[in-house]
Amino acid sequence: MLILFQQLLNALALGGAYSLVALGLTLVYGVMKIPNFAHGSLYMVGAYVTWALLTDFGVPYFLALGLAAVALGLLAMLLERLVFYPLRGSPGVSPMIAAIGVLFFLEACVQLIWGPDFKLLNSPVTGIITFAGLSLTGQRLLMIVASVLVMLALFYFLKRTTTGATIEAMAQNREGARLVGIPVGRVASLTFFISGALAAVAAALYAPTSLVSPSMGEIMNLKVFAIIVLGGMGSVPGAIVGAFLLAFAEIFGGVFVGANFADVVGFAVLVIVLAIRPQGLFGRTA
Amino acid sequence: MLAFENLGIRFGGNQAVQNVTGSIQPGIITAIIGPNGAGKSTFFNLLSGFYQPTSGRVTFGGQDITGLPTHQVVALGVARTFQTTTIYKELSVLDNALLGHRVRTRSGLWDALLLTGRERRERRASQEAALAALRRVGLEGQAHLPAGSLTQEAQKRVSIAIALATGPQVLLLDEPAAGINPEETVNLTRTIRELAASGLTVVLIEHKMSMIMTLADHIMVLHHGEKIAEGSPAQVSRDPRVVEAYLGGHAAPHVQQEFKIDLAEEAARLEGSHE
Amino acid sequence: MSLAPTPARSLPTGWPWLLVLVLAAVVPIFVHNNYLFDVAINVMIFAIAAYGMNVMLGYAGLLPLAHAGFFGIGAYTVGILTLKLGWSFWLAWPLAIVLCAALGLLLGLVAFRTRDDVFAIFTLGVGVIITESINKWDRLTGGNDGLNGIAAPKLGSLDFGKAASFFYLALVALALTVFLVARVRASLFGKSLIAIRGGEDLARSAGINVYTHKLRVMMLSTALAGFAGGLYAVYIGFLGAAITGPSTTFTILLYLLVGGVGTLAGPLLGTLIIRVLQQFIQGLQDYQYVVLGPLLVLLVLFFPAGLAGLWTRLRANRPPALREASDAGV
Numbered sequence: 105m106l107i108l109f110q111q112l113l114n115a116l117a118l119g120g121a122y123s124l125v126a127l128g129l130t131l132v133y134g135v136m137k138i139p140n141f142a143h144g145s146l147y148m149v150g151a152y153v154t155w156a157l158l159t160d161f162g163v164p165y166f167l168a169l170g171l172a173a174v175a176l177g178l179l180a181m182l183l184e185r186l187v188f189y190p191l192r193g194s195p196g197v198s199p200m201i202a203a204i205g206v207l208f209f210l211e212a213c214v215q216l217i218w219g220p221d222f223k224l225l226n227s228p229v230t231g232i233i234t235f236a237g238l239s240l241t242g243q244r245l246l247m248i249v250a251s252v253l254v255m256l257a258l259f260y261f262l263k264r265t266t267t268g269a270t271i272e273a274m275a276q277n278r279e280g281a282r283l284v285g286i287p288v289g290r291v292a293s294l295t296f297f298i299s300g301a302l303a304a305v306a307a308a309l310y311a312p313t314s315l316v317s318p319s320m321g322e323i324m325n326l327k328v329f330a331i332i333v334l335g336g337m338g339s340v341p342g343a344i345v346g347a348f349l350l351a352f353a354e355i356f357g358g359v360f361v362g363a364n365f366a367d368v369v370g371f372a373v374l375v376i377v378l379a380i381r382p383q384g385l386f387g388r389t390a
Numbered sequence: 391m392l393a394f395e396n397l398g399i400r401f402g403g404n405q406a407v408q409n410v411t412g413s414i415q416p417g418i419i420t421a422i423i424g425p426n427g428a429g430k431s432t433f434f435n436l437l438s439g440f441y442q443p444t445s446g447r448v449t450f451g452g453q454d455i456t457g458l459p460t461h462q463v464v465a466l467g468v469a470r471t472f473q474t475t476t477i478y479k480e481l482s483v484l485d486n487a488l489l490g491h492r493v494r495t496r497s498g499l500w501d502a503l504l505l506t507g508r509e510r511r512e513r514r515a516s517q518e519a520a521l522a523a524l525r526r527v528g529l530e531g532q533a534h535l536p537a538g539s540l541t542q543e544a545q546k547r548v549s550i551a552i553a554l555a556t557g558p559q560v561l562l563l564d565e566p567a568a569g570i571n572p573e574e575t576v577n578l579t580r581t582i583r584e585l586a587a588s589g590l591t592v593v594l595i596e597h598k599m600s601m602i603m604t605l606a607d608h609i610m611v612l613h614h615g616e617k618i619a620e621g622s623p624a625q626v627s628r629d630p631r632v633v634e635a636y637l638g639g640h641a642a643p644h645v646q647q648e649f650k651i652d653l654a655e656e657a658a659r660l661e662g663s664h665e
Numbered sequence: 666m667s668l669a670p671t672p673a674r675s676l677p678t679g680w681p682w683l684l685v686l687v688l689a690a691v692v693p694i695f696v697h698n699n700y701l702f703d704v705a706i707n708v709m710i711f712a713i714a715a716y717g718m719n720v721m722l723g724y725a726g727l728l729p730l731a732h733a734g735f736f737g738i739g740a741y742t743v744g745i746l747t748l749k750l751g752w753s754f755w756l757a758w759p760l761a762i763v764l765c766a767a768l769g770l771l772l773g774l775v776a777f778r779t780r781d782d783v784f785a786i787f788t789l790g791v792g793v794i795i796t797e798s799i800n801k802w803d804r805l806t807g808g809n810d811g812l813n814g815i816a817a818p819k820l821g822s823l824d825f826g827k828a829a830s831f832f833y834l835a836l837v838a839l840a841l842t843v844f845l846v847a848r849v850r851a852s853l854f855g856k857s858l859i860a861i862r863g864g865e866d867l868a869r870s871a872g873i874n875v876y877t878h879k880l881r882v883m884m885l886s887t888a889l890a891g892f893a894g895g896l897y898a899v900y901i902g903f904l905g906a907a908i909t910g911p912s913t914t915f916t917i918l919l920y921l922l923v924g925g926v927g928t929l930a931g932p933l934l935g936t937l938i939i940r941v942l943q944q945f946i947q948g949l950q951d952y953q954y955v956v957l958g959p960l961l962v963l964l965v966l967f968f969p970a971g972l973a974g975l976w977t978r979l980r981a982n983r984p985p986a987l988r989e990a991s992d993a994g995v
Contacts, residue, residue: 204918
């Protein structure tokens, strides 16, 4: 029983990190209708930037986290301008394929700069909190708290500010948004900025509990796509529910099926859900 | 022959079409009119199997076709065109028409790989059917041109040819004259009348009142997704509910204007001819 | 009516292929360079896989991101059957193809409930499941250690262990692939696929059963992937899970884009060019994508039709008189 509660806390931490990455992806899809296959690589670059800031420049952890968020936000904006904006009129598969090119390019660049080996990101928050027999590392606690805070901030931004409302409006109806005079181009840039920044924050939070490697982006990519497909492409609440669902499936799947197949469990969930509900859990039909 | 009972569809909270009952009489031209957003295209999508109705049923020749997938509805003999000119612009005119005949052929992957007798036979048959369809819309001379290189009106004819090549008994035309000039409209009107004269049942949605009044044998009026009137052009143009629907502020000013003039002219002409 | 049916196109498009085939068949008589054989064989194997992707992406407009997974299933089926059960390659290969087609059908039954981008993501997920399963199923696939020592096939006194003989085996397989794909392209079935790519709604209203067409092209696509995979297994003699993963799918996609999606020459042309290019940037190894990644993006941005498409466009831009003259000439 205790083990289950322990795993529950782990799943919450993992789900928090997944949500942040998935939220960026789902926002970009909602606003631009682009499945950004390069999103996972933004996450990966975010982890490396954080690592470099911490080890090479000795920047304090929270500052590094903020700087990485800004840097990746700008990188994502640049991608939008250079690749996705020019492709906005072309057939559906073109932006997907271009994004795949970006994914491999960023991964190769990181390998070229930092090498293909695993890097260890030391957790800045040390200590273990023990309560009623349950133990939680400081970093996991930070992951849970920080991801909840970031999500609340994002919700506040989307629901309570004018700029956020325009993003929502565009996600609902792109043509309509153009007609009522929303600057579609600027909103697209902003959305990409947010998606890059969220990915970097997730990376800075999650990387200390695992390892940093060039291939971490690909794996995360597949997972967050599974998440937003599960939750319904473009749906914000769907991304969060999907993220926690995947985290729970992986952690508990790992317990019951064996850790070896933990990664497969997530995709099995995806395949099963889609087989029953092709539009995802929260997706709208047609 | 094509009949519908209490037909309705709801998108989320929006009842786009509701409780439409009636039938399409064979061999004549029926027009469906109504102000913008009256649910005309949605109604077509229900008849052709594109949308699944949330209530009511559709029958064709006595057979229940409610909920049948589109390709099966087409196979039974109900073909349609789209409001915006939808054709394969990069394919030749002939290949466009050829695709319409696909529903009458059975060759699949194996026939393709082995180039079976059936494949050869059906290719010839498709070719003939496609040419016949092009002849009916007057495009046989342009068969080998890329469809996208034709004029807007000719592209409309290509889309009709695709529908004709399926071998339909009923042809549903969604705004065939949208986006083409008055002279071309007259030519297209003539073609549609010829199709009807050849025994085809034609149903069309149209905004151009002049075209409807000269073409339609029977008119059905939709407003807010409901059928509000039905009858001959003369009856409909004098129906107060129809006038109200059009002039009630839901239609764009120019449509209102055009409709008012058409109504007046039509009423005068029909009155005159009755005396 | 003097209305001729479609101008006879089969002859003019057929003869360059025959020329290439004859040249390819003759060259090994004069050239005995094992390195060149190796490059050529690899090109031909991956070109077959690229043709498999092309029937989906180029003809039906669907992006199948589990493609390398099926390549892997074909390869591992041949590897396991010949290595562990002692089957003849000539039995194992057809079985691998049938298995891939059957699994492709199964995947399609579920995957075609989704459309467009969700379909791509869905198949990507399936691709990962295939790779992970191959990687983790130690007892069957050898897991991380892979399958070692898959023997080259023999046919009577013919030993395909020699590069020169294997070259001919691959050449026959590739020629058969191109021939069959060309037939599909020209068929009523193939035209219906093009219609589906051009617009599903219109295809549906023209009476085409979109679902069954997609299922059948999926089977063709995965069968071709398995065809290529089986050949790969006996050529390389060693199998690891990595070759079955998404990065292989993306590499095949790159070949296709360079050559020209939806064209008959594209898959072969693209595979040839990128594989040869890779020989030159071999020093970069894992960093190849520093070059290839931007190349993929630039292609999509500026040459979405690829090399074969560029060729068609150049031909189309010539004055009509000239075009007619040359078409009549060949």
